[in-house]
Structures are given as C-alpha cells and as structure tokens.
Amino acid sequence: MYDILQALINGTFGWGWPDWLIYLISSLVVVTIILVVAPLQMLFFTYYERRVIARMQDRIGPNRVGPEGIWQPIADGVKMFTKEDIVPEAADRIVHFLAPCVVVAPTILMFAVVPWGPGMTPVDLPTSLLFFFAVSSISAVGLMMAGWASNNKFSLLGAMRAVAQMVSYEIPAVLSLIAIVMIVGSLSINSIIEYQAGLLISNRDLPGIPDLGLGWFVFTPVGFVAFIAFFIAALAEGERTPFDIPEADSEIVAGYMTEYSGMKFGLFYLAQYVLNFLLCAITAILFFGGWQGPGVNWLYAQAITPTNPDGNGLFNVLAGALGVFYFLLKTYIFFFVMVWLRGAFPRLRIDQLMDFGWKFLIPLTLANLFSAAVWVAFTRWGAAEGMLITVGWSPVLRWLAAFIITLAINIGVYLWLTQVYAASQAERRRVELEELSATL
Amino acid sequence: MLQTQELQVNIGPQHPSTHGVFRMLVTVDGETVVDLKPVFGYLHRNHEQIAEANTYLQNMPYTDRLDYFNSMANNHAYAMAVERLAGIEVPERAEYIRVLMVELTRILNHASAVGFMINDMGAWQTPLAFGMREREKILDLFEMASGARLMCNYFRFGGVARDLPPEFIPNLRELLVALPAYIDELERLLRDNEILLQRAVGIGILPREVALSYGVTGPVLRGSGIPYDVRKAEPYSVYDRFDFDIPIGKVGDVYDRFLVRIEEMRQSKRIIEQVLEQLPDAKGGHINPKARQNVRPPVGDAYARIESPKGELGFYLVSDGSGKPYRYKVRAPSFINLTPLADMCRGYKVADIVVILGSIDIVMGEVDR
Numbered sequence: 127m128y129d130i131l132q133a134l135i136n137g138t139f140g141w142g143w144p145d146w147l148i149y150l151i152s153s154l155v156v157v158t159i160i161l162v163v164a165p166l167q168m169l170f171f172t173y174y175e176r177r178v179i180a181r182m183q184d185r186i187g188p189n190r191v192g193p194e195g196i197w198q199p200i201a202d203g204v205k206m207f208t209k210e211d212i213v214p215e216a217a218d219r220i221v222h223f224l225a226p227c228v229v230v231a232p233t234i235l236m237f238a239v240v241p242w243g244p245g246m247t248p249v250d251l252p253t254s255l256l257f258f259f260a261v262s263s264i265s266a267v268g269l270m271m272a273g274w275a276s277n278n279k280f281s282l283l284g285a286m287r288a289v290a291q292m293v294s295y296e297i298p299a300v301l302s303l304i305a306i307v308m309i310v311g312s313l314s315i316n317s318i319i320e321y322q323a324g325l326l327i328s329n330r331d332l333p334g335i336p337d338l339g340l341g342w343f344v345f346t347p348v349g350f351v352a353f354i355a356f357f358i359a360a361l362a363e364g365e366r367t368p369f370d371i372p373e374a375d376s377e378i379v380a381g382y383m384t385e386y387s388g389m390k391f392g393l394f395y396l397a398q399y400v401l402n403f404l405l406c407a408i409t410a411i412l413f414f415g416g417w418q419g420p421g422v423n424w425l426y427a428q429a430i431t432p433t434n435p436d437g438n439g440l441f442n443v444l445a446g447a448l449g450v451f452y453f454l455l456k457t458y459i460f461f462f463v464m465v466w467l468r469g470a471f472p473r474l475r476i477d478q479l480m481d482f483g484w485k486f487l488i489p490l491t492l493a494n495l496f497s498a499a500v501w502v503a504f505t506r507w508g509a510a511e512g513m514l515i516t517v518g519w520s521p522v523l524r525w526l527a528a529f530i531i532t533l534a535i536n537i538g539v540y541l542w543l544t545q546v547y548a549a550s551q552a553e554r555r556r557v558e559l560e561e562l563s564a565t566l
Numbered sequence: 567m568l569q570t571q572e573l574q575v576n577i578g579p580q581h582p583s584t585h586g587v588f589r590m591l592v593t594v595d596g597e598t599v600v601d602l603k604p605v606f607g608y609l610h611r612n613h614e615q616i617a618e619a620n621t622y623l624q625n626m627p628y629t630d631r632l633d634y635f636n637s638m639a640n641n642h643a644y645a646m647a648v649e650r651l652a653g654i655e656v657p658e659r660a661e662y663i664r665v666l667m668v669e670l671t672r673i674l675n676h677a678s679a680v681g682f683m684i685n686d687m688g689a690w691q692t693p694l695a696f697g698m699r700e701r702e703k704i705l706d707l708f709e710m711a712s713g714a715r716l717m718c719n720y721f722r723f724g725g726v727a728r729d730l731p732p733e734f735i736p737n738l739r740e741l742l743v744a745l746p747a748y749i750d751e752l753e754r755l756l757r758d759n760e761i762l763l764q765r766a767v768g769i770g771i772l773p774r775e776v777a778l779s780y781g782v783t784g785p786v787l788r789g790s791g792i793p794y795d796v797r798k799a800e801p802y803s804v805y806d807r808f809d810f811d812i813p814i815g816k817v818g819d820v821y822d823r824f825l826v827r828i829e830e831m832r833q834s835k836r837i838i839e840q841v842l843e844q845l846p847d848a849k850g851g852h853i854n855p856k857a858r859q860n861v862r863p864p865v866g867d868a869y870a871r872i873e874s875p876k877g878e879l880g881f882y883l884v885s886d887g888s889g890k891p892y893r894y895k896v897r898a899p900s901f902i903n904l905t906p907l908a909d910m911c912r913g914y915k916v917a918d919i920v921v922i923l924g925s926i927d928i929v930m931g932e933v934d935r
Contacts, residue, residue: 179690179691179692182692183691183692183695184695184699185695279573279574279575280575283575283597283916367688367689367690368688368761370688371917378916379581379582468690469690469692470689470692471688471689471759471761472684472687472688472689472759472761472762472765473687473688473689473761473917474761474764474765475764475765475915475917475918476597476915476917477597477915478764478765551764555767555768558768558913559768559771561913
C-alpha cells in the first residue's frame with residue numbers, strides 16, 4: 127500500500143509529500159480496509175452459503191430483504207445486536223466474556239498477511255506463512271475457554287472435540303505446506319505466489335517459457351497431494367462438514383457456542399466464517415497461484431514498482447484489480463466446494479476423524495515431503511551444486527525426471543496407504559465387535 | 567493410566583435430534599457411552615383415558631394424533647378393532663382402498679425416516695429434502711381423498727369416509743411411474759457414501775435374541791434378521807391376495823434397518839400396483855351402507871393389529887354395551903421398539919446415539935400417548 131501511495135502521490139501527481147505522512151496514511155488505510163473487509167466477507171459468505179445450499183435442496187433461500195435477499199446478512203447482524211446477552215449463572219463471567227474476543231482477534235490478525243493482488247499485501251513479512259499458521263492456532267485456546275467457562279456439558283464436549291481436532295489437523299496442514307516451502311525456499315507468502323508464474327505444470331524453472339501466471343503448484347504431483355491433504359485439513363480446522371464435529375447440531379446442540387447469545391454468538395460466527403475465508407484464500411494462494419493468472423504479470427511489469435520506478439501508476443491499479451479478481455474468484459470457488467460438501471455429506475465421528483488424520487493424512491504428507499525433496503534435488507541442483515546424477519542433464523530432462531519420479535512415489539504411497547488404512551479400519555471394527563459381543 | 571471421570575449428560579428433552587420431547591440420561595466416559603437411560607412421558611396427554619370418555623367414532627380423529635406421520639395406518643387398526651367388536655362387514659372395494667392408503671403411508675414414512683436418519687448423521691437437510699419430495703406427492707393424494715394432508719381421519723367403521731375422487735387414480739399412476747427412480751436415488755444416497763457407511767455399518771447392533779426378548783417389531787426386528795410381518799403372519803384385510811416379499815437384514819445394525827426400509831418401499835409399490843389391478847369398480851362400494859357410525863357394540867372385547875410402518879400397531883377395546891369404550895388400549899410400536907435403546911447404544915460413541923435413535927424411527931406422539 128505504501129508503494130502504491132508513494133507512486134501515486136509523489137510520482138504521478140507530483141505533490142511531494144513527506145515519507146512519514148505517506149506511511150501514516152497507508153497504515154491507516156490498511157487497518158481500515160482489513161477491519162471493514164473481514165466482516166464484509168463474512169456477511170457475504172453467509173448469504174452465499176445459504177443461497178447455494180438452498181439451490182441444492184430445491185429451495186430459493188433468503189430472497190425477501192432487498193433485491194434477491196442481498197441485505198439478509200445485514201438484517202441478521204441487526205438481529206444479533208438487538209438480542210439479549212445472556213451469561214449463565216454458573217459461568218465464569220470473565221473468561222466467558224473473553225473467549226469470543228480471543229477467537230476473533232487472531233482471525234482478523236491473519237488478514238494482515240494475505241496478498242490481495244500484486245504489491246497489495248497489507249504487511250509483507252518475510253515469514254508470513256509461519257505467522258499465518260501460528261496465529262491461527264491461538265483461536266483453539268479461545269474455544270477451550272468458551273467451552274470451559276460456559277459450565278455446560280455440551281459446551282465442554284464441544285470444546286474438547288474442537289481442540290483435539292484443531293491440534294491434530296494442524297500437523298498434516300503444516301506438513302503439506304512444508305513441501306511447498308521446500309520447493310520455493312521461502313516462508314514468505316509473496317515469494318510463493320511469485321514462484322507460481324510461468325506456464326502450466328512446467329512452472330518457471332524451465333527456460334523460454336512465456337509468463338502466463340499459470341505455474342500453479344497444483345499441477346505438479348507434489349503440489350497436488352499437498353493440496354488435497356491441505357484442503358481436507360482446512361475443512362477440519364474451519365469446522366466444515368464433514369468435520370463439523372465440534373458443533374454437531376444433531377448431537378451436542380451447538381458445541382462450545384451453546385451458552386452464547388447475542389453479539390458474542392455473532393462473534394463466534396464471524397470468526398468461523400472469516401477463518402473459512404482465510405483457509406480458502408490460503409489454499410488459493412499456495413496451490414493455485416493466488417493473484418497469478420494470465421495478464422497480471424504483464425500489467426504489473428508496466429506499473430511503478432521499486433524495481434521499475436518509471437512505470438505508469440495506472441497499471442498499478444489495473445494489475446491490482448485483475449489480481450484481486452483472480453484471487454477472489456479462486457477463493458470463492460473453494461468456498462463453493464466447502465458449501466457443496468456441507469450440502470451433501472454426513473459428518474464423521476470424532477474417533478474416525480482422528481484415525482483419518484493420524485493414520486492416513488500424516489503419513490501421506492510425510493511421504494509427500496520426501497517427494498518434495500526429490501523434486502528439489504532434481505530441478506534445483508545443477509552441476510554447480512553437486513547433485514551427481516543430474517550433472518549435464520538439460521533442464522527439460524531434469525524437470526521431466528523429477529515429475530515422473532515424484533508422481534510414481536506419490537501414487538505408490540497413496541495406493542499403499544489406502545490399503546493399510548482400510549485394513550486397520552477393518553481390524554478396529556472387528557475388535558470393537560468382539561468387545562461388544564463380550565459385554566452382551 | 568490417566569485418572570478419568572464419568573460424566574452424566576442429559577440429551578433432551580429439548581434437543582434437535584431426539585424426535586420430540588424425549589430425554590436420554592447418558593453416562594459417558596470421554597466420548598464412549600457407558601450407560602443410557604431413556605426417560606419419556608413429556609408428551610403424555612391422557613390419550614387412552616380421553617378415549618374412554620368419547621364415543622367410538624369420536625376417537626377416530628384422536629388416533630390420527632398417535633403417530634402423526636401415519637394417520638392412515640392408525641385409523642386402519644382402530645377401525646378394524648371396532649369392526650371386530652361390533653361385527654361390521656367391510657365391502658371389498660373399501661378393503662382395497664384401505665390397503666392402498668396404508669401402503670402409501672408406509673412409503674411416506676420410510677422415505678422420511680431415511681431422510682431423518684441421514685440428517686441425524688449430520689448431513690445438512692439435503693437428504694431430508696430428498697425424502698420429503700416423495701412425501702409431498704403422497705400427501706397431495708391424501709388430500710384429494712380425505713381433504714387433509716396429515717390428520718386424515720379417513721376411515722370409518724365398515725369402510726372409508728368417501729370414495730376415491732376421479733383424479734386420484736391417474737395421479738397415483740403418475741406417482742408410481744416416478745417412484746422407482748426416487749427410491750433408487752435414496753438408496754444410492756445410502757450405498758455410495760463412504761462416510762455414511764462408516765457411520766452406519768456395525769453401529770447399534772441389536773442381536774436376534776435381544777430383539778425377540780424385548781418384543782420389538784417392524785423394520786427394527788426385520789433388520790435383526792427375523793422375517794416377522796403381521797401382513798404375512800396373520801393376514802388381515804385383503805393382504806392374503808397380494809404377492810410381496812419381506813426383506814430382512816443380516817447383522818441388525820443401523821445400516822440393515824435402513825436397507826430393510828428401502829426394500830419395503832419397493833414392496834409397498836408392488837402391493838399398490840396389485841391393488842390398482844384388482845380394485846373392484848363398485849359404485850358406493852367404499853363403505854358398508856348398513857354400518858352405523860354411532861356403534862353400540864355388544865359386551866365383549868376385541869384386539870386388532872396391523873403392520874404399521876413402524877411395527878405392530880394394536881388396539882384393544884373392551885365394550886360394556888354402551889356407546890363409549892369401557893377400556894381402550896394402544897399397543898404402540900414406537901414405544902416398544904424404544905425399550906432396547908440402552909442395549910443398542912452401550913459401548914458406542916456419543917455421536918452414534920442420535921443415529922441409533924434415528925434408525926429406530928420413533929414418533930413421540932405414539933410413545934407417550
């Protein structure tokens with residue numbers, strides 16, 4: 127934001143404002159945008175979800191408030207604000223009050239590192255990916271606080287489920303990201319996006335490739351497995367069907383939110399949808415190139431950037447708009463998939479969820495990590511860096527070898543794991559049945 | 567070992583998936599169910615006592631409110647009991663119309679039972695919408711015939727209240743053409759879903775002997791592998807003239823109960839097709855013209871039972887010669903099928919309780935009366 131303002135004010139308009147003023151203005155603008163955009167995304171997501179699910183169930187969905195019911199989330203928000211805020215008699219009042227704040231604050235913080243378009247990252251940290259996932263884990267503490275402070279057994283059960291689920295699914299999520307981090311060699315979300323330029327599948331490692339911004343990780347074997355594992359883990363972290371176990375409405379009413387009403391309930395709701403948005407966004411960023419897409423890089427090359435100070439400020443806006451469009455499009459497609467799953471699937475049981483996470487996803491992501499190492503070894507290390515086998519190979523050959531070997535590893539591991547997992551499930555079911563028949 | 571503590575949780579009486587005001591006092595060890603105690607009576611509305619203060623005909627609409635999904639089946643059992651008590655003949659066409667209505671009710675009940683079970687598993691309303699789609703069409707037919715969709719009050723002593731309207735049969739035929747596709751779709755929803763299989767196979771097993779000792783009937787009993795169906799065991803009405811099979815399960819788990827329900831829908835469709843072939847075209851044959859509706863049966867007692875969609879539904883009536891029953895007793899299938907709930911749930915997880923409860927398919931109006 128500083129770059130753009132600097133370019134516009136001092137470059138294009140030539141007003142010559144001092145640096146500190148531009149810093150101040152850009153910070154204020156960024157903070158305002160984050161605080162406005164996060165709830166707006168949430169409002170739109172609730173509307174979007176309800177309309178899509180209604181389509182699946184042969185209904186119309188909200189359509190009374192405003193054209194096509196577009197103001198329905200606003201009406202819901204007003205309702206939330208006017209509801210009585212009930213604190214149970216036996217609750218721990220302070221913790222009960224703090225829990226929603228602890229849940230919401232990290233999700234808003236995570237917005238700070240999301241790149242919306244080229245040069246449009248609010249805070250460009252060199253370790254933004256680490257920041258993103260470190261902050262996202264804080265909300266688990268808030269959930270436990272909510273469940274414990276409510277002094278309600280449903281809340282406690284829900285909170286225990288939520289924490290167990292979040293903690294165990296963070297491992298496969300982060301393991302699948304490490305594969306990407308290994309290939310890119312950076313923890314910065316922006317470097318990861320910039321890396322995904324180039325042409326389909328081949329990425330930008332190969333020489334003579336036109337920059338279409340389509341070198342997304344999902345087209346490589348390593349990236350594809352990481353994407354699947356990460357998206358499943360993201361469903362569990364965002365508490366979406368089929369992993370919406372912590373708030374299983376048909377079992378434990380509303381889980382940790384049971385004793386909350388009014389805007390405190392609204393805050394939990396906000397946190398959940400904002401988290402869902404962020405998880406969809408990070409999926410789009412890491413595996414589908416974020417704002418990358420045909421045309422963005424070309425536009426951005428004409429714009430004013432630190433490396434290209436003589437560009438045209440108009441292209442900053444154009445590249446930004448196109449980038450934001452691509453980014454939001456991808457994010458909304460992933461959210462659509464989440465809604466689609468919600469409309470179609472029953473939910474897993476907590477022990478089945480744990481089984482799947484620990485016995486299937488984690489081994490799969492570990493094997494994928496190995497594939498990533500192979501990929502890096504083949505594509506990155508030339509003769510200069512001492513990988514003996516590939517000395518003297520042409521880049522195309524190296525890339526092809528990496529592709530085939532990682533594909534073979536991943537397919538093999540997947541097939542083997544499905545068999546082992548199915549066998550272990552069958553064995554477990556048999557033992558359970560035996561125990562049960564012993565008790566009868 | 568870690569020191570753990572058992573926790574007592576009240577599921578219900580106000581709970582989204584107890585199918586009414588039903589309470590389960592569950593003792594859990596973490597997520598595992600150690601013990602479960604069903605508590606009911608929250609919907610007790612003195613049904614049997616009220617019935618003793620009413621005339622026989624006045625009770626007919628009350629029976630609608632027992633199992634409010636299947637008012638036609640309740641009507642049938644009650645009408646049969648009174649007819650037995652007072653010795654009323656039923657014309658052939660009326661018998662066929664009765665069978666037609668009860669079989670339609672069975673399809674309606676099973677479709678929504680499957681939908682509700684998958685809903686209890688956590689699928690967000692979509693399967694329920696699938697089940698309800700068939701239900702709507704059948705309710706439209708009920709409305710044509712009786713004027714009401716849920717509380718039909720259609721049966722009378724010696725027949726049914728009015729004859730089928732002329733547009734009924736064409737509409738029914740249309741429904742029958744669409745029905746196989748609907749049922750297949752519901753079944754695919756069950757069979758092809760890995761998550762659903764994980765949640766249903768091997769869950770809530772009710773062994774044959776346990777099922778028999780509790781006196782369980784209906785799809786729950788047949789799911790446990792016992793081919794007992796009142797329609798075959800003691801054919802009433804005109805059921806001996808139809809060709810149909812009794813599907814049974816192998817293991818007696820949640821999955822078997824629902825496969826049995828799906829197959830029963832197909833069999834009901836078969837029966838309806840045979841009814842349409844055999845339906846006598848007698849004008850005014852829908853009710854015995856000599857049957858008085860304000861019956862005063864002779865002193866004595868009578869028990870009539872039918873295979874309602876939920877199990878064996880029986881009415882026991884004692885007459886003292888007046889216009890009101892001296893004693894009126896309902897053998898409600900939901901109530902008796904609910905009793906082995908604790909045996910079915912013990913050792914499973916908290917999340918399984920609601921699925922097992924959904925697989926029994928209860929209606930609290932019938933359990934508490």
